[in-house]
Amino acid sequence: MGMEYVNRKGDTYYLQQGKTKTGKPKYYFGRRLTAAPLGAMPEGYEVHESPENGQVHARKARATAISPMERCLVEEAVARLAGLKHVIVDVELDALVVYLPGTEDEPLERLGELLGIPTGAIGKLRDKMAQQAQYQKMLRFELLDSDERSYIAQRWCFLGSIDDWLFLEGPAPLEQLVERFAPHLGKESFLELM
Structure with missing residues (x-):
C-alpha cells in the first residue's frame, strides 16, 4: 500500500501516480486507488489540504517567505x-x-x-x-x-x-x-x- 493521508474530516486519501495526455507523470491524492500507489511524496511536491473543504492535493512545493x-x-x-x-x-x-x-x-x-x-x-x-x-x-x-x-x-x-x-x-x-x-x-x- 502507498502513502496515506487522513484529512480533518477523517477521510483517507491515497497518493497515486498517473500520466498526463502527453505521457508525463502526474501525482494526485484520491479516496480510492485508481492508479499506481506511491509510497512517498515525490521530491519537489507537498501535501496540501484545502482549508475550504478538506480535499487533499499533491502540489508542487511553493516557496514562501512566511515562517x-x-x-x-x-x-x-x-x-x-x-x-x-x-x-x-x-x-x-x-x-x-x-x-x-x-x-x-x-x-x-x-x-x-x-x-x-x-x-x-x-x-x-x-x-x-x-x-x-x-x-x-x-x-x-x-x-x-x-x-x-x-x-x-x-x-x-x-x-x-x-x-x-x-x-x-x-x-x-x-x-x-x-x-x-x-x-x-x-x-x-x-x-x-x-
Missing part, C-alpha cells in the same frame, strides 16, 4: 483573542489566511438547552460539526516587506458583486495587526471593519 513561527503566532493569537477553538491558518504564497467554519456555536447552544442535551454532548457535536464544515476565508495578513517583516491586513468582502479582499490597515508588524483584528473574528463587528 512557521509567524503561522503559529497567528493561530495562537486568533484562538486567544477571538475565543475560537476551530480555526485554520493557511499559508498562501506570501500571506497568512485565516479560515473559520461556516457553522455558528450560538444556535447549537440554544438548541441544546431547549432539548436538555448535556453541555459535554453539545461540545462533542460542535467539534464534529466544525470537523465536517465548509470553512470560509475571513482575514488575510499579506507580507509586504520580507526584510522589515511588515504586513497589511485585509478582510474578505462577502458582497456578491465584489468577492475580493478589502484593505484594512498596514503596513505594520504582524503582531500589531493580529492584535487589532483577530478579536473581531466570529463577531458581527467583523463585518463593520473597513
Whole structure:
C-alpha cells in the first residue's frame, strides 16, 4: 500500500501516480486507488489540504517567505483573542489566511438547552460539526516587506458583486495587526471593519 493521508474530516486519501495526455507523470491524492500507489511524496511536491473543504492535493512545493513561527503566532493569537477553538491558518504564497467554519456555536447552544442535551454532548457535536464544515476565508495578513517583516491586513468582502479582499490597515508588524483584528473574528463587528 502507498502513502496515506487522513484529512480533518477523517477521510483517507491515497497518493497515486498517473500520466498526463502527453505521457508525463502526474501525482494526485484520491479516496480510492485508481492508479499506481506511491509510497512517498515525490521530491519537489507537498501535501496540501484545502482549508475550504478538506480535499487533499499533491502540489508542487511553493516557496514562501512566511515562517512557521509567524503561522503559529497567528493561530495562537486568533484562538486567544477571538475565543475560537476551530480555526485554520493557511499559508498562501506570501500571506497568512485565516479560515473559520461556516457553522455558528450560538444556535447549537440554544438548541441544546431547549432539548436538555448535556453541555459535554453539545461540545462533542460542535467539534464534529466544525470537523465536517465548509470553512470560509475571513482575514488575510499579506507580507509586504520580507526584510522589515511588515504586513497589511485585509478582510474578505462577502458582497456578491465584489468577492475580493478589502484593505484594512498596514503596513505594520504582524503582531500589531493580529492584535487589532483577530478579536473581531466570529463577531458581527467583523463585518463593520473597513
